[in-house]
Amino acid sequence: MSLLVNPIPRRQPIRRGLGLLGDSLSGNCHTIGATVFGTEVYGYAAWIAARTGLFPSYVDNQGKVGDHTGQFLARLPACIISSTADLWMLPSRTNDSTTAGMSLADTKANVMKIVTAFLNTPGKYLIVGTGTPRFGSRALTGQALADAIAYKDWVLSYLSQFVPVVNIWDGFTEAMTVEGLHPNILGAEFISSRVVPIITANFKFPCIPLPTDAGDVYSAIRPFGCLNANPLLAGTGGSLPAGVNAVAGSVLA
Structure with missing residues (x-):
């Protein structure tokens, strides 16, 4: 009899940022400059945000128009050291297909380098x-x-053995594109519909529990106070609850 027990898969806690690494499918997904308006805003990250609560900040958009996977590597360190995004997406390698001299083996080697960097970085x-x-x-x-x-x-x-993967190829049609390549709003919705279940199955975004008890916000023994709908605890009739035990010198005393 084996004493081994299959553990229940644990959803990893992450911060609410969502980062993108890649080519124009990432770079033009949402504006990559605080004052820049993209001519192509595909928006699948916004769909993901609406459906998960993640926030895709422009500072965590490491996509660049026209880049192949070898060029992604120059921006990989920025993904690893990001203080706002723990979860990143690498959706596309399409420019590898049109880069002279680039083979499938080259693509696999570059992507494995990226995957390994994430696997070697806790969190x-x-x-x-x-x-x-x-x-x-x-x-x-x-x-x-x-x-x-x-x-x-x-x-x-193969890659699915190491990291979560998402199939955005099967089911994607020409009607979901702007010009045969980049996704329009239908394509953005399609991509997000494939990504969101993977995010919710593998990750969670723990909230900070807020205190809601009725304590004296000026109490010397509760220096950080508490949150409630009536911060002075005066009630609708202006009287304090008996358990407040207001500290002398506070606004409650």
């Missing part, structure tokens, strides 16, 4: 996406298409 977590298909004039063909599909399969079958 930091990564969700990897399969990427989305391309359509029309942006469509991939031949070996580039075969590599994109092989990457999707590799993410789902």
Whole structure:
């Protein structure tokens, strides 16, 4: 008889920031400068925020238009040291498909470097996406298409052993794109609908419990006070509860 017990999977506590690493699918998801308005705002992070309570700040958007996975690595340290986002997403590697001389093996090596960095950093977590298909004039063909599909399969079958992964390839259609590549509002909703269940299954955002008891907010033995709807504890009729025991010199005494 085995004494081993399968532990119940534990949802990891994280801060409420949501970071993005990648190419234009990340960089243009929401504005990446405090005073900049993007011409393409795909918005799937906003959908995720609305459905989970996470907050995707522009300071944690490490996406850059046109970058391939090798160029992602330059911004990886900023993800690891972020003081606001513990959870990061790497949704796409589509520019690897159009970068001359870049192979599927190169992509896998770069992504594994990113995954390993997160695994080696306690308290930091990564969700990897399969990427989305391309359509029309942006469509991939031949070996580039075969590599994109092989990457999707590799993410789902291999990377899923190490980090949460999300399939945003299957079911994504041309009608969900702006111009055959970048997601429109329908695409943003689709992506978020695939990501949110993975976030809620693996992570939690613990709140700070607030004191609600009726204590003297000026009490010398309760220097940090307490929260309640009636901070002077005077009640509707102006009388104090008998248990307040107001300290001499406070506004309650």
